[in-house]
Amino acid sequence: MEKRKYNKGLRADKEGETRLRIVEAAMNLHGEVGPAQTTISAIADRAGVQRLTVYRHFPEENELLGACSSHWLELNPPPGPESWRESVATGDWAIAILSMLYQYYSETAYMWDHCYRDRANVAALDEKMKGFDAYLEMLTADMLASQDDERRRGKVCRAVAQHAVQFSTWQSLSRTGIDNAEMAALMDDWLHKCPHA
Structure with missing residues (x-):
């Protein structure tokens, strides 16, 4: 037995x-x-x-x-919210998030490049990537957390924040030769200067 x-x-x-x-x-x-x-x-x-x-x-x-x-x-977890929520002032969340996210993208670009390319053609992949879409939406909300109500609800600031967290944004900026820290600073500056609309 x-x-x-x-x-x-x-x-x-x-x-x-x-x-x-x-x-x-x-x-x-x-x-x-x-x-x-x-x-x-x-x-x-x-x-x-x-x-x-x-x-x-x-x-x-x-x-x-x-x-x-x-x-x-x-094996390749994206940056978790505890990384900025527990140790970074709310006003600095955007640059902290983007710095961590862009570093993550630079280390995992090979996979994201293929997944975003194939997403429209593989239904099961599209379904799986919706979880990452929700993660990016959470990042967007956290990046806008320190903005006043009008800016946080405004379509322009939201569009900038949503654009900033996309892999395609990192990919495009990385091709220009600027590093992750410069990219994060550029997008953070854009976010803080966007109009209230």
Whole structure:
């Protein structure tokens, strides 16, 4: 009886290891070629398993994409609000947020570039990225927290803050040769000088 329990435990461990290899293979391929170009065959090949094994662990595309996204975000978490809310004066939240976010983007650009490129073509990816959209909206609200009510509710200041947190904004500014600190200062200055409209 004991031996059977032990074998079940070993089998479960092996299944878990296989699942992790599949998730990591998919994650690495997403970072290299993007989710739209990643095939089950390529994932199986990279993980050292048969295609059927991938389907057995992840019968639906969105299940594999969800596991891959969760694993990648666990390894590459974006800056959390405690990073500025607990140690930075509210008036400096915008520059603190942008400095941390732009550093994060610079370290993870390879993945965000592919995900934003493929988002419109992969429905499951679009669904997963809505969580990151909500995160960016939270950043926008925190960046506007120190503004007076009129500016905080104004469409121009909100548009500037929303624009500032986008990966595409960081990507565009990074191509000009300015560094993350300069980008953050530029966008913070723009936010503080935007009209009250």
